[in-house]
Amino acid sequence: MISIRKISKRYGTGSGILAVDNVSLEVGPGEVLGFLGPNGAGKSTTMKMVTGFLTPTSGTAVVCGRDVVEDPVGVKAAIGYLPEGAPNYPDMTVRSFLDFVAQVRGFSGTEKHRRIDTVVDRVQLRGVLRQPIETLSKGFKRRVGLAQSMLHDPPVLILDEPTDGLDPNQKHEVRNVIRALATSADHQNSGRAVVLSTHILEEVEAVCSRAIIIAKGKLLVDGTPAELRAMSKYHNAVTLTVVPPTGAGGEPLSVAKELGDIKWVASIEDKGVVHVPVSPAGPGGPRQTLTLVPKGGRPLLGDVTSLCKSKGWAIETIAVEGGRLDDVFRTLTTKDAGKDAAKDSNTNKVAEPVGGAA
Amino acid sequence: MKGLLPVFKRELSGYFTTPVALVFIVIFLFLAGVFTFNLGAYFERGQADMVVFFNFHPWLYLFLIPAVSMRLWAEERKSGTIELLLTLPISLSAAVVGKFLAAWAFAGIALALTFPLWITTNYLGSPDNGVILAGYLGSLLMAGAFLAIGSCISASTKSQVIAFIISVVICVLFMLAGIREVQGFLADWLPVQAVQVLGGFSFLTRFEAISRGVLDARDVLFFASIIGVFVAATGVVVNMKKAV
Numbered sequence: 001m002i003s004i005r006k007i008s009k010r011y012g013t014g015s016g017i018l019a020v021d022n023v024s025l026e027v028g029p030g031e032v033l034g035f036l037g038p039n040g041a042g043k044s045t046t047m048k049m050v051t052g053f054l055t056p057t058s059g060t061a062v063v064c065g066r067d068v069v070e071d072p073v074g075v076k077a078a079i080g081y082l083p084e085g086a087p088n089y090p091d092m093t094v095r096s097f098l099d100f101v102a103q104v105r106g107f108s109g110t111e112k113h114r115r116i117d118t119v120v121d122r123v124q125l126r127g128v129l130r131q132p133i134e135t136l137s138k139g140f141k142r143r144v145g146l147a148q149s150m151l152h153d154p155p156v157l158i159l160d161e162p163t164d165g166l167d168p169n170q171k172h173e174v175r176n177v178i179r180a181l182a183t184s185a186d187h188q189n190s191g192r193a194v195v196l197s198t199h200i201l202e203e204v205e206a207v208c209s210r211a212i213i214i215a216k217g218k219l220l221v222d223g224t225p226a227e228l229r230a231m232s233k234y235h236n237a238v239t240l241t242v243v244p245p246t247g248a249g250g251e252p253l254s255v256a257k258e259l260g261d262i263k264w265v266a267s268i269e270d271k272g273v274v275h276v277p278v279s280p281a282g283p284g285g286p287r288q289t290l291t292l293v294p295k296g297g298r299p300l301l302g303d304v305t306s307l308c309k310s311k312g313w314a315i316e317t318i319a320v321e322g323g324r325l326d327d328v329f330r331t332l333t334t335k336d337a338g339k340d341a342a343k344d345s346n347t348n349k350v351a352e353p354v355g356g357a358a
Numbered sequence: 359m360k361g362l363l364p365v366f367k368r369e370l371s372g373y374f375t376t377p378v379a380l381v382f383i384v385i386f387l388f389l390a391g392v393f394t395f396n397l398g399a400y401f402e403r404g405q406a407d408m409v410v411f412f413n414f415h416p417w418l419y420l421f422l423i424p425a426v427s428m429r430l431w432a433e434e435r436k437s438g439t440i441e442l443l444l445t446l447p448i449s450l451s452a453a454v455v456g457k458f459l460a461a462w463a464f465a466g467i468a469l470a471l472t473f474p475l476w477i478t479t480n481y482l483g484s485p486d487n488g489v490i491l492a493g494y495l496g497s498l499l500m501a502g503a504f505l506a507i508g509s510c511i512s513a514s515t516k517s518q519v520i521a522f523i524i525s526v527v528i529c530v531l532f533m534l535a536g537i538r539e540v541q542g543f544l545a546d547w548l549p550v551q552a553v554q555v556l557g558g559f560s561f562l563t564r565f566e567a568i569s570r571g572v573l574d575a576r577d578v579l580f581f582a583s584i585i586g587v588f589v590a591a592t593g594v595v596v597n598m599k600k601a602v
Contacts, residue, residue, distance in 0.1 A: 052444075053445050073447050
């Protein structure tokens with residue numbers, strides 16, 4: 001439904017800032033695509049080009065079969081867009097603002113009222129319809145922005161940082177709305193495509209079926225949140241707390257060395273030995289907590305448990321990590337984004353998890 | 359021009375949902391009264407016409423019209439609503455023309471509210487109402503020209519204060535280009551033909567004839583062209599500056 005084709009944007013003339021560098025991607029119906037990237041990565045610029053606000057320096061985007069460079073008004077009609085910060089006219093009441101958007105989108109009479117009613121119920125604005133937008137809380141303002149973007153039941157929704165600056169409850173509400181939007185079919189019953197940008201990683205896990213990471217204007221990776229997490233060096237890492245053996249003088253002996261000798265352990269993060277006081281929860285004594293990072297994402301659990309069993313170390317807690325999105329995000333966006341990224345920037349799927357990432 | 363009407367309606371009602379409309383109209387009517395009765399000696403002249411009333415309009419518009427036009431685009435750019443407006447399915451020209459027409463209609467409403475003076479004049483004597491109508495039309499045209507210039511300046515900045523000041527300065531230049539002192543000053547720098555051409559851009563000279571009731575097609579065409587050129591320029595500037 002959205003096809004971004006080698007789109008680039010250069011601000012300024014000549015060798016100005018290259019904000020978006022040759023990005024291509026496809027988004028199909030029913031997908032919720034998360035746009036991840038640090039501030040200034042080119043997320044907003046890409047969205048502004050797809051929505052027809054900015055003209056691409058080169059390349060184009062096709063939305064529902066319409067080319068944004070040739071038919072910007074047609075593309076705008078097919079898209080619901082929430083610009084960054086959800087700008088709106090503060091002096092207008094919620095009702096008159098939605099009325100304005102509905103009129104611009106070509107609705108009138110009972111159809112207009114029906115659409116406003118539907119969208120008002122959907123994002124729960126009923127109680128504030130007569131209030132000027134400037135008197136509303138941030139969460140309500142954002143909902144007004146969302147209402148405006150889905151008034152025409154668009155097949156494509158583009159939301160620029162929809163939850164930025166909201167409190168956790170409001171974030172939760174907005175995410176519920178987005179999830180509901182993606183799963184509910186549009187008027188043509190073919191599912192909607194939703195693109196949202198964020199730099200909150202948990203949001204990607206919570207609402208997105210697919211995520212891309214973009215930095216310095218380049219598309220770095222494209223995959224499901226699980227695939228992205230698998231790129232973390234912590235993918236399949238094992239974190240455990242054991243009761244370490246004691247030496248001749250009763251002092252605890254670190255188990256890090258032995259665990260580190262397990263075949264596929266790449267590194268150990270040792271949080272050290274702490275003495276736990278006796279409590280109703282269990283006996284006191286020394287405890288050692290370590291995280292074993294595997295080579296190439298190989299599973300370690302079996303080897304770790306059998307080693308502990310053979311050595312007679314009591315395992316208090318043990319957990320396998322799926323991987324850390326923030327770790328993937330940091331690794332990809334802080335290293336020289338140009339190097340490995342350039343190769344991948346045009347591929348649409350992650351070929352294979354890049355085990356150690358760094 | 360799909361979408362022009364909703365944009366026009368929103369913009370026009372925007373003046374009235376804020377104190378802008380009230381303040382503007384009250385000040386406009388008050389100053390128009392002061393100029394006509396005190397400075398213009400409306401009663402003392404003993405003539406049943408509205409020449410003195412129209413004579414002061416260029417000076418009234420000089421400060422009041424930029425105050426209306428300054429927010430047209432500067433506010434949209436500052437608050438980011440320009441992104442919302444220009445990603446709705448309307449053409450840029452519909453947005454530009456719709457907003458301009460709303461500001462013009464607002465100025466027209468303020469101008470129309472001076473009707474008690476027209477009633478007074480008709481009560482006191484029997485004026486040539488055709489001349490008065492020509493005066494009103496000319497005044498409305500000149501207001502449109504000032505607004506078009508202000509709209510273009512407003513599109514070029516995010517600051518309403520800057521938009522106001524620059525608009526006033528440019529409007530002063532347009533107004534005074536024809537008077538003798540300015541022409542004399544320009545003559546030292548520019549060839550005679552250039553001075554004459556610049557003189558032709560003078561709002562003051564052109565409006566003088568109109569305020570006496572002489573609605574010359576050339577003057578009408580002049581103001582209409584100023585409106586056309588600057589509204590078109592507004593579109594270009596909005597398009598150029600929207601990303602920044």
